[in-house]
Amino acid sequence: MIHARDLTFAYPRAGFALNVSALDVAKGERVGIIGPSGTGKTTLLNLVAGLAQPDTGALKVADHDLTALDDGGRRRFRAAQIGFIFQTFALVDYLNAFENILYPYRVGLGLTLDRDVRNRAQALAEACGIAHRLKSHPNALSGGEQQRVAICRALITQPGLILADEATGNLDPETKEVILDVLFARAAEQGATVLAVTHDHDLLPRFDRVIDFATLRQPAEQTS
Ligand code: ADP
Ligand code: MG
Numbered sequence: 446m447i448h449a450r451d452l453t454f455a456y457p458r459a460g461f462a463l464n465v466s467a468l469d470v471a472k473g474e475r476v477g478i479i480g481p482s483g484t485g486k487t488t489l490l491n492l493v494a495g496l497a498q499p500d501t502g503a504l505k506v507a508d509h510d511l512t513a514l515d516d517g518g519r520r521r522f523r524a525a526q527i528g529f530i531f532q533t534f535a536l537v538d539y540l541n542a543f544e545n546i547l548y549p550y551r552v553g554l555g556l557t558l559d560r561d562v563r564n565r566a567q568a569l570a571e572a573c574g575i576a577h578r579l580k581s582h583p584n585a586l587s588g589g590e591q592q593r594v595a596i597c598r599a600l601i602t603q604p605g606l607i608l609a610d611e612a613t614g615n616l617d618p619e620t621k622e623v624i625l626d627v628l629f630a631r632a633a634e635q636g637a638t639v640l641a642v643t644h645d646h647d648l649l650p651r652f653d654r655v656i657d658f659a660t661l662r663q664p665a666e667q668t669s
Contacts, residue, residue, distance in 0.1 A: 446470050446471060446472045446473075446506065446507055446605070446638040447468060447469065447470040447493055447505070447506050447606070447638070447640065448468075448469055448504070448506075449465055449467065449468040449469075449492075449493075449503065449504050449505075450466070450502055450503040450504075451464075451465075451466060451501065451502040451503065452464070452465040452489075452501070452502035452503075452504060453465075453499060453502055454485075454488060454497060454500055455500060456488075461485070463485040463488050463489065463662060464662060465489060465661045465662060466661070467661075468489075468656075468661055470638060470640060471638070472636070472638055473636050473637070473638055474638055474653050474654065475629070475632065475638070475639040475641075475651070475652045475653045475654075476638075476639065476640050476641070476653065476655070477641050477642075477643055477648065477649055477654070478641065478642045478643070478656050478658050479643060479644070479646075479655060479657055479658065480642075480657060480658025481658075484658055484659070485658070485662055486610070486642045486658055487532060487610055487642070489658075489661075489662075490529070490608045490610050490640070490642065492504060492511075493506055493606075493608060493640065494527050494529050494608055495511050495520075495522050495523050495527070496523070496529075498511075498512070498519075499512060506522075506606065507522075507526045507605055507606060509522050509526070520554060521554050521555065524549060524602070525554075525555065525602075526604055526606055527604050527606050527607075527608060528598075528599035528600055528601075528602060528604035528606070528607045528608070528637075529599055529608045529610075530592075530595050530596050530599045530607070530608065530609040530610060530612040531595060531610055532611045532614070532642075534591045534594070535595070536583040536591055536595060536598075538582065539582070540582070541579065541580050541581060541582050542570070542575060542578055542579045542580070542581055542583070542586065542590075542594045543566065543570070543579040543580065545594050545595075545598055546566045546570065546579075546594060546597040546598045546601055547562065547563070547566055548598055549598065549601060549602050550562060550601075550602075556602060562601065565601060565603075566597065566601055567579075569597040569600055569601065569627070569631075570597055572623075572627045573593040573623070573624055573627055574593065575590055575593045575594060575597070588615040589616050589617065589620060591615070592612065592613075592614070592615045592616060592624075593620075593624060596609075596612060596624060596627070596628060600627075600631050603631075603635050603637075604635075604637060605635070605636075605638065606637065606638045606639075606640070607628070607632055607637050607638070607639045607640070607641075608640050608641075609628070609639065609643075610641075610642050611643060612624075612628070612641065612643075613625065613648065614644070618647075621645075621648075625648065625651060629651060
């Protein structure tokens with residue numbers, strides 16, 4: 446599902462450089478990534494999602510060569526393949542929670558919003574315990590509720606690859622377990638691959654494999 450070799454990406458003004466020598470994730474595998482903040486974990490997820498372009502290196506995701514796609518191609522790739530749970534939720538303020546969950550269908554890109562999709566959104570919201578909050582806008586929701594909306598939005602398209610960036614950081618322990626049950630159950634149903642960054646060591650037993658980010662990442666200056 447993911448094949449990366451000698452990836453580099455820099456934020457020159459921030460003086461930050463990411464270098465991933467090799468990352469391979471099999472289809473259906475559930476992989477956790479741990480590591481200190483500020484080291485480039487979110488940046489790596491952005492590259493895998495096609496939200497950022499590597500400066501150099503090879504990156505294939507779901508049989509797409511991301512280095513060969515233009516902006517439009519990467520957007521279509523993302524809509525079709527990726528469910529991204531952002532660390533900062535990235536909900537749309539002027540839409541209510543239900544509309545936020547359905548957001549991928551608003552953007553178009555070949556996805557059709559029909560009754561099945563709406564029913565699936567309702568079912569996801571119920572499973573995540575936010576069905577009673579669906580008319581509320583993000584600014585009226587707690588952090589944990591916003592996070593659950595973001596998780597529902599990432600799952601609504603039944604993506605082949607779920608990228609989760611600290612997806613349980615704002616949830617109390619009980620809610621966290623419920624939400625993870627939903628996430629892993631949906632992933633298993635769909636045969637989806639999960640790549641999840643987490644600081645929560647309680648979650649690690651849920652993954653097939655846990656990668657210490659430091660073993661992937663080498664500062665560019667040490668490899669040149
Ligand atoms: P992590 O997710 O491991 O905490 P990030 O990938 O978010 O790390 O960030 C890695 C480094 O890149 C940090 O030093 C951060 O300040 C910098 N950075 C992240 N996003 C941007 C950006 N959009 N512009 C400039 N620098 C950035
Ligand atoms: Mg991060």
